Amino acid sequence: MPGNPNVPSNNQPVNVDVVFVHDATGSQQPYIDDARQFVNNRIRDIQDQAIMKGGDARYRVIAFRDHREQGDLWTVHDSNPFTKDSGVLRRQLDALVASGGGDGPEAQLDALDAALRSSWRRDAKRIVILITDSPPHGIGERGDVVPASHPGALTPDSIRQSYKTTKTLLTVVGCNPTICQYERAVGWYTIFAKETKGKYISLHRPAGGSAVTDRALVGSVLHAVDSQRIADRWEDWIMDQSHRGHDAIVRDLHSKLAAEGEECHEVDCTEHGGHDVKYARGPISRARVDNIVGSTLRYQEATQSSELADIIFG
Template identity: 30%
Template sequence: MNAEMLDALGGIATGSGASAAGGRGAFTSGQPAAFAAQAPQRQLDLVFILDCTGSMGSYIASATKNIELICENIVHSGSLPNADCLRIGLIAYRDYPPQDSSYITKSFPFTSSVPTMKEQLKSLYASGGGDGPEGVTAGIKAAMELDWRPEASKMCVLIADAPCHGIGEYGDGFPQGGPDGEDPLLLARQMAAAGIPLFVVACEPALSGYQFGLDWFRALTVITSAVLVPLTTATLLSHVIVGSALEHLEMERLIHEVGQAVAERIHAGLQTVDDVAKELHERLLLRGEETKQLKFESIHRDTDETRHNVDTFVNAPDLQSAKPLLRKVRGSRFTDKYLASRYNSSFMRGPSSDILYPTLPPRPGTMGALSGSRGAPGSPPRKIISEFKPFVGGAGMSVADAPMGLGGGGGAGEDQNAAKEEVKEEQDEVDRLAQSVELRFAGISLEQAKRITIASAWRTAAPRA
């Protein structure tokens, strides 16, 4: 590590007896407002941006059923002083007319009242949607217009199974983007500058049916220093929300501590983001920094085309500039392991409860360890967090093993609903076993260091013209 970087990151102490406040370059009262605004009393403003079109019923139900546990665990496990330090806002969106004539967005203000949140969620139901793409951009815009507390940590969780208009999807009713004229890439950069990361829950397999939707959502998380988590079942939604919030509070702590030193290196143009992130990562590991980390096995293939598309969206000045440069991904977007897990399941059923695929015995050494795997051979031991109720279980139990309740959509006729719920529960069980989601304590990751670096740079950057 070069001496200049050590000096610039002098506020990051190393060794058990070092103090982060005493090193060269440590933060003082003269640091910029972007980092000084965080109050000693920890607070979090969390907004759900929820697609409420026809296919999202199970996710709405899951959020409604588990909202009390979500809030309780964020407060206690995130070390917030009291319940009032957590406020939750809600944005529901569908689509622009004439694709959908019900509403474009519904905004519910921030509240710390769990009963109020529950009633707000219960008022929502999945319906409509028109063409494939939805009014995601309008939902993001509405979230930014809420009454955020300047001193609080901030985050949005966007739950969706379809992209915005204007990225080149087949049959898009608004191929040039939404009629409101808002550009989602510009909105994402405004969020980044305001310190609002946009976490995305990608509802699969629907989202990967679009050509570029997954890449576009992933680009939004890169710009705003967040994470995209793919889910094939609403059963794990609560775990992802709580885990993302707790990890985000850890990132905010470190941004508040080291952000100014990191940002100065970026804005001086002396090193790239990747170089600064690598050296920051090394420095934090030297002092033994451990963080809460939401860990999941991706079900998506990493290809040259996907990387190209994400980079294109991230670097393009606007959506229309990015669109002609995008590349189609050949073949399935899912990994062979994920496809095999679905193929081998005896629960794989369609809407009429007919078996779609025959049950085949797993090949030796492949599918037998899916549900019980806790890491690759030779990987370092990790501490599984089980300190809060939805995640509590026996030793070694992962988040995916913990009971949280299944979400379900509405409909007419109790018998018909019961039959649909039975099929949905079977499908959720298949998808739960096919995915692995855990919250762990571990040494800070390089990916987290990069998120800290990008977030710090955005919060101190001059506004774009």
């Protein structure tokens, strides 16, 4: 449909910046070891399989434990730069050693906030992959006490708002069975990820070892690249159509993308015959379009709310 003003250009290079935010508390060593193997085996696959239209990807690692009140010597390790070199990324992961952690909830909010302050390229899609088996402080888990050293302004609501207003996609890889022992963690992460066009992925390493982790991480990045690429391309159109309502926008956008033959990567977590994670590329689903439209409209609302607060409170 060349020349049609209702169909935005589909030929721009797609550059991607990915931050792996890794839990480095005591229970996470098997997942850290898997992540090292992932870098060795699959980073090249992402560049080959992702729809980047000539663009490229950079990566960095942020690690977190808990606050000093829980006995940890550090809370967030945030000195690693972005790199396109898998060898450099491997060395960033090699430096991680799982230890400490104190009580159940950890310093995820601090690490997610650090990720937002990364040296993002101006034209890059922003993607954060959180790998953890526990909730953050402050979401209401039974017995949780927010440490005194935790920044008062950094709350579960504020970090979610920041991810929406900066168009940073969050995908959460939740490590089973530990994360399911908490009452609120999975639900909170699932909603947070969906608000940003991301996904909650359930990972049960003992059932499949490093191969399952490989598929979870590769699928996470490919899913995120596709979501950001399509959302950025159609964002202005979706906002212009916002007066028509969510369902009408989803119907028309899905029709346009299907007519183009748009394809996306999806990630599937199964429990049948043992836990597994798989990803595959196929025609864009209505559910994916629904998520993209909803997240784009929430970004518009969040931005308007932020602008209004700046006017009122200076």
